[in-house]
Amino acid sequence: MSLFPPSLERLVLILARLPGIGKKSATRIALKLVGSSEADCRELARAVVEASEKTIGCSTCGALTECDPCAICTDPRRESTVICVVERPSDVIALERTSRFRGRYHVLGGLLSPLDGIGPEDLRLDSLVARAGADDVSEIILALNPTAEGEATSLYLARLLDGARVRVTKLASGIPVGGDLDLADELTLGTALDERREL
Amino acid sequence: MWIKALRLTDFRNYGRLELDLEEGLNFFAGANGSGKTSILEAVSYLAVARSLRGASDSEVVRWGSPGFGVGGDIVADGTVRSSTLRFTRGGKKDVTLDGEKQMKLSDLVGVLRVAWFCPEDTWLTKGGPSERRKLLDMTLCQLDPLYLDALSNYRRALRQRNEALLSWTPDEESEALVSVWSERLLHYGSRVTAGRMRLLPRLADAVACFHENIAGSDVLRLRYRSTTAGVTGSGDDPPTEDEVRSSFNDSLERVAADERRRGFTLVGPHRDDLEVRLGDRALRTFGSQGQHRTAAIALKLGEAAVLDSDGRGVVVLLDDIMSELDDQRAASLLELVGDLGQALMTSTRGAPALAAGRRSRSFVVEAGEVKRQ
Ligand SMILES: Nc1ncnc2c1ncn2[C@@H]1O[C@H](COP(=O)(O)OP(=O)(O)OP(=O)(O)O)[C@@H](O)[C@H]1O
Ligand SMILES: [Mg+2]
Ligand SMILES: [Zn+2]
Numbered sequence: 001m002s003l004f005p006p007s008l009e010r011l012v013l014i015l016a017r018l019p020g021i022g023k024k025s026a027t028r029i030a031l032k033l034v035g036s037s038e039a040d041c042r043e044l045a046r047a048v049v050e051a052s053e054k055t056i057g058c059s060t061c062g063a064l065t066e067c068d069p070c071a072i073c074t075d076p077r078r079e080s081t082v083i084c085v086v087e088r089p090s091d092v093i094a095l096e097r098t099s100r101f102r103g104r105y106h107v108l109g110g111l112l113s114p115l116d117g118i119g120p121e122d123l124r125l126d127s128l129v130a131r132a133g134a135d136d137v138s139e140i141i142l143a144l145n146p147t148a149e150g151e152a153t154s155l156y157l158a159r160l161l162d163g164a165r166v167r168v169t170k171l172a173s174g175i176p177v178g179g180d181l182d183l184a185d186e187l188t189l190g191t192a193l194d195e196r197r198e199l
Numbered sequence: 200m201w202i203k204a205l206r207l208t209d210f211r212n213y214g215r216l217e218l219d220l221e222e223g224l225n226f227f228a229g230a231n232g233s234g235k236t237s238i239l240e241a242v243s244y245l246a247v248a249r250s251l252r253g254a255s256d257s258e259v260v261r262w263g264s265p266g267f268g269v270g271g272d273i274v275a276d277g278t279v280r281s282s283t284l285r286f287t288r289g290g291k292k293d294v295t296l297d298g299e300k301q302m303k304l305s306d307l308v309g310v311l312r313v314a315w316f317c318p319e320d321t322w323l324t325k326g327g328p329s330e331r332r333k334l335l336d337m338t339l340c341q342l343d344p345l346y347l348d349a350l351s352n353y354r355r356a357l358r359q360r361n362e363a364l365l366s367w368t369p370d371e372e373s374e375a376l377v378s379v380w381s382e383r384l385l386h387y388g389s390r391v392t393a394g395r396m397r398l399l400p401r402l403a404d405a406v407a408c409f410h411e412n413i414a415g416s417d418v419l420r421l422r423y424r425s426t427t428a429g430v431t432g433s434g435d436d437p438p439t440e441d442e443v444r445s446s447f448n449d450s451l452e453r454v455a456a457d458e459r460r461r462g463f464t465l466v467g468p469h470r471d472d473l474e475v476r477l478g479d480r481a482l483r484t485f486g487s488q489g490q491h492r493t494a495a496i497a498l499k500l501g502e503a504a505v506l507d508s509d510g511r512g513v514v515v516l517l518d519d520i521m522s523e524l525d526d527q528r529a530a531s532l533l534e535l536v537g538d539l540g541q542a543l544m545t546s547t548r549g550a551p552a553l554a555a556g557r558r559s560r561s562f563v564v565e566a567g568e569v570k571r572q
Contacts, residue, residue, distance in 0.1 A: 022265055023265065112379070114363045114380075115358055115359055119376070120376070148352045148356040151386070152359070
């Protein structure tokens, strides 16, 4: 039997589904919310709905955006000759924070993982090959996490792009083995980008 | 090094537990199922980020809880370091050192080193190779963070490759997938094998020395038997990582057709063995009960000595060894490990007799609660 009224209990359960939020934090947040003004609650609810409705994946690079193609893909000041391949949209944000990269991105949407049933057909590979084949593209940088899956995917991509007339490079091993681009500090990530090497 | 304080949250049958430990011997008495081994198991998480009892991370989470936490204040080189490991079901393990979140589990390595003794150790020389591989792996993991990374990545790559082999069909796409995982297997696997070969002579010396002290007679020798052609040996002239890699690659090529037919990886460090030889015979096939017991203790003491080789100390975990050893043997084992540093010992019976001058503290464990006696 729950100690909370049903609607509050439901809110706690929904909050607890969010990453990094356990039952305890969910309860704290829910109690804070029901204690705040109706206007504040409506604003939060509206923000959640609006963000989820407006945020889409860029049809070119796969990054999160409100207008398609995204601001990076359409920015004329960014080099169209270099494409940096990442796993998730959040990796784009991590790399942008370094302000070291002036090219464009390509989000794969995952990594090869037979255990999770993720194969080449589940990744945004066709569009990558097409972009790599465009006349002005000269370098593809693979910036995947240095995990077993990240490294295996990098090798797969290097072989896949072997036919294209582009240089394929990989982030230097500045990111510790088993580390996460998301957690790497800007300096480490920036250095790894500067010292990338040919595959 | 020694553990000054230990904290458990939702670990096995403990909801919340805080313990202040003694620098010498800590003795935990309690009935079967009260939670004694779980305390030692929690300590093993602080050393190698996993259960030395061999459980998976979700198995040790208290039933009905979303995750567990283990924390400890560890005294070493005159300073206290506070480390915490947290695990959430379906998520990753996180490590915090002195309040700062670490990027990877292996950042924990070296803060605390442990050697685990338990009754099942007698199977070390009698049973299959997995326990012997574990002895090598858990020693190396505590000495070398790169080894821990290589080993966990190797296990991951192995599972991925097996999955890819299982769904293999004779076409280019399928072969391309298996081949990227073969490359990963070679990469991490050659590090693992080369690491084991480098450790072998040191471990063998320490083990032979303890064995001679206990048994006197025949020499106990260690030999690595590899599924990778050309690697087998005593490690006196250990192969480099590149040499291992090229032999491993040859071996993979030799079994390629077989692997695709059977659907799993047939060669690699996960199938290697550490052969224990007494005199010039393999102990596993001819050893007597007593010879196995002595060899197992020598192996474990050898492991502890190697872990302590830089003199920073090792925490010895003795789980229920009195049920296997008589009082006399248990007392002499306690004397030997007492010299290595702090010990945590469990028993269903009363505390053992200690030599004069040894500091100790006794606890009573009862259904997930621990009281100091
Ligand atoms: N995930 C879990 N959640 C809650 N309780 C658990 C969990 N796993 C095991 N237990 C219970 O925790 C208790 C403690 O187990 P533990 O192995 O530590 O006991 P012990 O004191 O070492 O016993 P013995 O003397 O038999 O070796 C057991 O009763 C076991 O059933
Ligand atoms: Mg037990
Ligand atoms: Zn875009």
